[in-house]
Amino acid sequence: MTHTAPGTAVTDAARLAPALSEGATTAAVLQGYQQSMIGVFGTPKRVFVRGEGVHVWDAEGRKHLDLLSGLAVTALGHAHPFVLSAITSQLSTLGHVSNFFATPAQVALAERLVAMAGGGPDLPAKVFFANSGTEANEAALKITRRTGRTKVVAAEGAFHGRTMGALSLTAKASYREPFEPLPGDVVFVPYGDAAALAAAVDETVAAVVLEPIQGENGVVTPPADYLTEARRITREHGALLWLDEVQTGMGRTGSWLASQAGEHPVTADLVTVAKGLGNGFPVGACIATGTAADLLGAGEHGTTFGGNPVAAIAGLAVISVIERDGLLANATARGEQLRSAVEALGSPLVAGVTGRGLLRGIRLHQPVAPAVADAALEAGYIVNAPRPDVLRVAPPLIITADQLQTFLDALPGLLETAVGGAA
CATH class of the missing domain: 3.90.1150.10 (Aspartate Aminotransferase, domain 1)
Known part of the structure; x- marks a missing residue:
């Protein structure tokens, strides 16, 4: 068995993707893009x-x-040496075994995320690993269904992903309408309006899903006490509070989770993270706390790649560097x-x-x-x-x-x- 020396990585990449080689032109690459890529992103x-x-x-x-x-x-920029070293080392040791088995990196990352979400001796918490933010939100949506209720309250201007379940919670009409009918029983209320939220939540609601800051809607920040009001309202009616921190989490807003910063910190029943967690390596997670941590049982959800040891070590490396630096x-x-x-x-x-x-x-x-x-x-x-x-x-x-x-x-x-x- 032969191994490629680290110094040859760029050469190998250029051999596998000739457009990476010196002399490649934008026009040549874009011509290939137009011919071979489904055009959902327009022209780069x-x-x-x-x-x-x-x-x-x-x-x-x-x-x-x-x-x-x-x-x-x-979050750590491009080609960060510590993340690159961790990924390379893990991949050369063990890359994938499926979720029939556990790996040390998977468990270690889950423990770090549990602590970030407020889990501990007084509040049990557990993690489901995915590959992206929309997949983390799909897991959270399935957890809400296990409450025995089906209604979910989301916010106008929300973006939670493009898969069918996450899309049902995403407010933008141009994203939703081409793919309707979507999973139903979703009600939208004005973002940042606690009174409107209170009027929409009753004993039929399984969960309220909110972004601490709406990123895709134009970086919209709600009133300072909005999330604490959402926490109070959901507790009053026995609904789950689900916070989508896919864009705001992992240090992006100056704290591990935007919902736990400032004068009004909130511990949610469900927290979803992704994006900055892997610094470009695909990894996402749904963190469930309290009784929500045990709502999904064996065989009720799954993933092939989620939580694989390479993704997990990438997440651990990112957390380590954020702390260290x-x-x-x-x-x-x-x-x-x-x-x-x-x-x-x-x-x-x-x-x-x-x-x-x-x-x-x-x-x-x-x-x-x-x-x-x-x-x-x-x-x-x-x-x-x-x-x-x-x-x-x-x-x-x-x-x-x-x-x-x-x-x-x-x-x-x-x-x-x-x-x-x-x-």
Whole structure:
């Protein structure tokens, strides 16, 4: 048996995917993309071939500052050496055995997540591992059905995933309507409105599902006591409180879970995480606490790849680096740097900054966010526009003050370019 030396990894990748080799052009790759990929994502705006830290390089050799982290995924940036070493070591030892068997890494990661969700001697908690956020939410939805109730209350503007169950909880009509009928008995209420939530919840409700901050809806932050009110309302009626922390969790907002930060921390019955947990390696988890931890029994749910030892070691490595390098504090500090700098611009186009930590929305008075994002990409900065009047900024948690400042210095010109183009 032969083993490939680490130094040959790039060469091997180029051999397997020739477009990675030097001289590849964006046009050539995109032609292959159009011919071979189902077109659900439209036409990509760049072809990226390499990443390191907070930067990525495209097929033409242009360097970009990644301020989106692959949609809040690469919390530790690209090609992080500790994560890479952990994954490589685990894969060379044991890669997959199925969930008929246990592995040490799987159990160790479950224990860390249980502790994050508030589990302990006084509150039992258990984990189901999946491969993505939508799969974690599918598991949570199945748990709600085991309460003996079927009704779920979700929020307007919510995004919980694209699989059929998660999609039934996602509010955006253009996502839902092509695939109806969806699993039913879902009621939507205005996000952040505790009175509307209270009016919708009664003894027929199995669960209330909420995002602590709505990411795909434009980084919408609810009132400070909204989640505590949701906790009170669900307890009063015997319903589960399910918090979708797929985008907000794993340090993204300056704490392990956004729901446990600030003056109004909340312990939920169900918490779903993914995205930043694996730093790009697919891993998600549904964490159930209290009586919810025992609602699913043997044979009632499953997964082939979820919780495999490589995914688990990736999650453990990410948690370790966040702790070791003080990245929760860095997320808070850099988020405040961004907020204060954008607000200090005094731009007539900027309406304000929302979010927490390094999940931020720059709200605009005009629907020019897509044009700003395009101008930023041309200038070497990756952001996106979840809404026509909102820019989302979610850089790796490792970003430094100087790296972030380069974008903040460029932002006034990007805004002027977008407004000029729209005029």
